[in-house]
Every structure is written in structure tokens, then in C-alpha cells.
Amino acid sequence: MADNFVSALHSIKVLDLTEERGLYAGKMLADMGADVIKIEKPAGSKARRIGPFKDDVPGIENSLYFLNFNTNKRGITLNMDSSAGREIFKRLAQRADIVIEDFEVGVMQSLGLDYPALRELNQGIIMASVTGFGQTGPYRMYKAPDMVSFAVGGMMNLNGPRNAAPVVAPCEQSYYSASVAAVFGSLTALFLRIGTGEGQLVDVSAHEVVATYASEIMSYSNTSRIGQRNGSQFGSVPGRIYPCKDGYVHILTVRANHWQGFREAMGNPETVMGKEWDNGMFRNRNVDTIDAVVTEFTMKHTKMEITEMCQVKGVPCTPVNTPAEFSQDAHMKARGFFVEIEHPVMGRHSYLNPPYRLSKTVCRIERPAPLLGQHNREVYGGELGHTDKELAELKSEGII
């Protein structure tokens, strides 16, 4: 890193014990400049066994899943099942600001490392626990891989085609959701700590975060309506993904001016010129007519042509991209959203940069995910003061 590197969280030390659900939390903090130490068991984190893998070959250093969620972190190995390992963890915790964990409820307590125990060692420590259902309540012991959180949280029921099964989102979104909440909670706790000197426990339930994002509770309470899934359709028709000459476009006409603008973009087709078509409910009742008119227009043009024709009229419309097309998009490239870095095993390839730009504090990908135990010597030797001989012993005893 450059000598003049300044980042918002550069003075913050984070211990990251997460395997899957909370992995992104540590990445977000690391992207904002915190010193995040990923602690893995000596055999390597569970995340190293999750695909996709480079060339589809599983291997400890070959998981793109692990690679994605651990950029900017340092990595050490530690056997927390051994008492010597737990003692080392306690020494690290004495110097840390934030601990993130995503074990099942009760595991940290059984290790003697739950929040009250860590607080004894370090009054200012902030612990973020990222679980499927939270630390309290009748479901707290329930198992919750991503799909379970997404289902019980209510997002799943709302997504998918009308006449097919509900469908879970790609890339384990309940994990992302819970992790982002854990970061917000930890940073809020950190800010409060400036005045009080006291840390706290941040309790994040993936189920609860997803339930909030499902947007159903207020709506049921207020109108007794239960949301239904309906493909990509949102708001009044036309309001979905339509096919076009070279792919697909996503057109919305939520507001009156969107519809008027879209009709102009289509060249004011005769069929839908009557005043009644300005009424969204009327359009919904005549969805077949709308779909025919819209498709006749869209099939004549490319997705970028349609997008430009709509945008000029203030109509929310975008192309439907694959990841490949998005990576080639002129806007995203111009913004430097993709960054190439070198990894000792994976070689040089692109990553997505973090999605925030702070004018005074750097926020970008500086280095790839750590190799297994890459920073053992730096952390245990340089920072905890163990000699090379002691490190060799800890290694042979299976502690690091």
C-alpha cells in the first residue's frame, strides 16, 4: 500500500471468524480500510470449499467464492477447538475493535468467547453476530442456509414466474443482506464508543433483514393484501422485461409521465392513443393489447436504441445485461468499476471495485484474498511477539 494511504477505518482492527453468512461484512470493512484478519481453521475455511472454482477444479486456493469475499483481508490459521488456540484468540481480541462471527447460536459461548467473556478482556470490543434467526426467539436454534432465510424471510414467495415455484436469488442474498446490516451496526457501535468507551453486541438475523426487504408486513397490516409473484412485472403495464431485436429491455411505466413518454417513444401508436390508456388500471386490464403494441415496437430496435429512445422521454428503461455485457458497458468501464489485480495462484484478472466513492478516504481493492495462513508470521510473530521456534511448535501441535 502507498505510504499516504488514508482510509476511513484505517485504525480499526477486525477479527473475522465467519465462514459464509457474515463473510461479506469483513470484506466491506476491509474495503473501507479496516485491518481485517480472517481467522481460518488450520485446514482452511469452509468458504474455500464452495464453488465456483477456477477451471472447475476444487482446491483450497482455487475457490472464486473465497476469493471474492476476502479481498483486502489478511489471513491467519487458528484452531479454536484447542485451549491454546482460544488463548491466542483472546490475546488478539484484547487488541481488536470488532469481532464478526456467524456460528450457530451458542457456539461462541461454548468456546468461552461470547460477548460477555470478550468484554471482560476488552471493554470496548464490539461483537457482531450474524445468524440465521438471531440470538433470541423460538427459531434461534433453527438451521438457516441462505435459501431457508430467503424463504422464511418472505422474499422468495414474491419472486419467480406466476405459475412456477418461488425462486431464490442468485449468490446467497440473505448472506449479503445480513452482512451489510452487520457492518452498519458495527460502525454505529464504533461511533457510539467514541463517547462511551463501551463496546456492545450487534445481533443480526438474516431472517429479519430479509423480512424487512420483503416489504410485506406494513402492506398486510394496512390492506390485508398478500403479495404475489409475477415474473418481472412491476407497477402498471407495460412494466417488465420485453424482448427486442438483439436481446431484452426492462421498461417501466409506474408514473403517468412514464407512460406518456413511452407512448411518444413508440411513435404514438394509434391503438393506444385514447385517453383511457392513460389510466394504469385500464392498461392492466388490457395487457394483451399493450404487450402486442410494445413488442411490435421493441422487436424493431436494439436494446440500446430502445433505452436511448425511452431515456430521452424520461422513461425508466435499461438493457437487460448478462454479467459479460455489464462488464463491457461503457458507463461502468468509464467509472473504473472493474479493477485488475494479481493473485499468486489465480493470476491476474478483474474484480468489482467497492460501490462507494469517498472523496477524502480511499476505498478500493488493494490486494487479493490471503492464501491459507499467509499472514501467520506477520500476526503471530510481528504483532503478538512469538518467536519462529514457538511458531513452529504451534504449527506442529496443530494450533495454527
Place this chain on the structure above:
Amino acid sequence: MALALQGTRILDLTDAVAGPFATMLLANCGAEVIRVESRRHLGFRAGPGAPQGPEDQIDFSKVDMSQLVGANFARFNLNKLSVALNLTKPEAGDVFKKLVQVSDVVVDNLSFGVVQKWGIDYDALSRIKKDIIVVSMPSLGNGPHEQWTTWGMNLLSFTGFAYSWGHPDTSVEERAASNYYGDYIAGMKTAAAVMAALYHRAKTGEGQYVEVAQAEVTASLLGPLYLDYFVNNRISPPRGNRHPQFAPYNSYRCKGDDRWCVIAIRSEDEWQQFRQALDSPKWAEDAKFENIAARLKNIAELDENIEKWTRQYTPHQVMKILQSSGIAAGAVQNGEDLYFDIQLRARGHMLEIDTGRQGLITFDGPPLHLSAGQRTQTKGAPILGEHDDYVYKQLLGLTQAEIDKLTESKVIF
């Protein structure tokens, strides 16, 4: 107990979902969030019974302003204050700048170029208050598409999210892109970025400009998928509910109309427990299902057998039976289930608020629990201009005569 953001004042120039959700999260932790808004643009405020039509054709002297607190607006604006200020008037910019002098953070999700047009962009504001934190939430940010108007759903399509969200046989037209997911995450990430900037300011005294572009936030949720493309040059079709490494792992029909559950088995131990929980049916003894490789190979038949079992039960029965045996399973809950969810209720997630006109409504509480620093009492969403007196008299020290004059010229409007 001290609230985390007590004494932090935030000027909120946001509308729709992502922006108001971000500032509401900060309000939940004690920030004084003041919505700076105007009758000139009602946006998401309008609920059922509110005046229709373009704002410049509404006679506001005949409008009961309490009608302009629709439930959809309220759910993202709890615990906030509101001041009426029409920023399209040049004099309003001066009033706004005075307000900035006594504030800490400004958040906007206005269309491209609007803050520049109004003379209240970061350059202008940092000149009058050096350590101000200004946060913009554009949909795409500066660049070739900076003028685009998008809703969060468009960005699901733009970033590859919609492309990847469906069953393997779902047509692109029917893929999932009808939700506010991207908006919520953009809101939460923005709130986190505000906290990082506030922390930095507390340590160094330095303010800054923060930009969170929603397209980038949305794409950032697809990391592994993008690396699969960057490294393996592969664009996978949507995966649906099954898992490439585990089985059984899917959604299954239950008793009832359009009722579903999910079951996710990730190890041989769990498979054994699962068979026992089903009272060891004969089909499950078959060599076709004896290990993970075999189960993945015979996945259709495996899922068929399981669905015969799940169809006898409600989603919640399946969840109860299997979770009691230590197996990951869940009801696919609908809106009604969520409202009655015993777990959410036990955790105090539900906020019941007397909204006056619309009666008692249940809102989502904060989506995370802090053991210190979060509000325990919730106030409803403000009426437009409800806190004009507090802002103009107490914070800015304007006289009644000055306020009258600004009201007459529709600066306070």
C-alpha cells in the same frame, strides 16, 4: 441511555425507497433527520385519498396535509422531522445553506445535476461548512449514462441480477426483477458509508463527499458470479433453487394453494437425519440415493419422492418437523405469514403505530438489534412542514415577519 447518533443532524433530500431507508436507519440510532421537502414535489408522499394531478395544479389551501402521509411513505420516514422549503427558488438556497451550517450530513438522491442547479452541491456546501459530509445516491453516477432515469428494478436488469434470477427454464421475460431489493441494500450500504464518514470526521475533523451509485451497489451483490465470468469466462444460466454441490436442496410443494417449503441438506449426516425424520421410507434406502453423487445424478426422482411427503403437510409443519430433527428447512412465508411470524414478534420486530387518519398500522422495526444506542420509542412519519417552527425559529432564529415573507414568496412551500 445515550443514542449512537444523538446530536447528529442530517438534512434529508431523498425520496422513494433507497434514500429514505438510509436516513431512517440513521434516525433509528438517534440522528435528528430533517426532511427538506416541498409541496412542489410530493413524490412518494401521496397516499390513497391524497389530491391527484400535477403539484402546480393543486390548491393547497384546500388540502388537509395529514392526507399526504401515505403508509408507503411512512414506512421509510419514521422518526424524522419535516421542513417545507422549495429549493427551486433561489432564496431557498440561502436558507438551506444556513441550515447546513448547523448540520452534519446532507443526503440526496435527486436526479442528475439537480443539486448543481440549485447551487447546493458539495463544492458549494463545503465552502460554507468545511467539515460537512455530503452523500449522493445517484442511480448510475457520472459517466456516459449519467442522465438515465432508472428505478431499482431496472438496475436489477442492467447489472445482470435479473438475468441470473430464475429457474433454469424461466424465460428472460419472466425472471425476477419486480422488487425493491437493490434499493434496500443501497439504503443500508449508504447508511454504513455515512457511519464510516462520521467516524473519520470524529477522528480527524475532516468532512467529505460520498457517492453511492445504486447500479454499483446492485452489481456488488453478485461477486462470485462476476469472478466466474472474469476467471472462467463463463455466463451460467440461472441456477434456480437446486444447488450444484448438494442434494436434496430445493423448494417443494406443500398442502394448500401455492404453498411451498424449502429443504437444504448439506452433508451425509444431515441426509441420514432427514431419512429418519421421514420415518425411513423405503425409497430412501435405494442405492440411487446412497451418496451425494448418486443423489445429484438422480435428482429429479429424489425431489419427486420428497414432494410426495411434503404435500401432506403445511409449510410450517415441514419446517417444524425437520428443524426439530436438526435439518435446515423453512416455510416459504407469504405476507400473511410474515405478519404473524412468531420469531419476528418474539424479537420485537413489529412496530405498531397509531397513524391517526389510517389507524393502527404495523411497520417493520429496525432490521438489526444493537444492545446500545438504538431508539426504543418510535415516532410516526412527519406531515410536510410539521417542524417549520422548530427549524426556522429555533435552529435558524428567523423572525415571524421573515417567515411570513418567505411563505408568501413560496420559498417556504
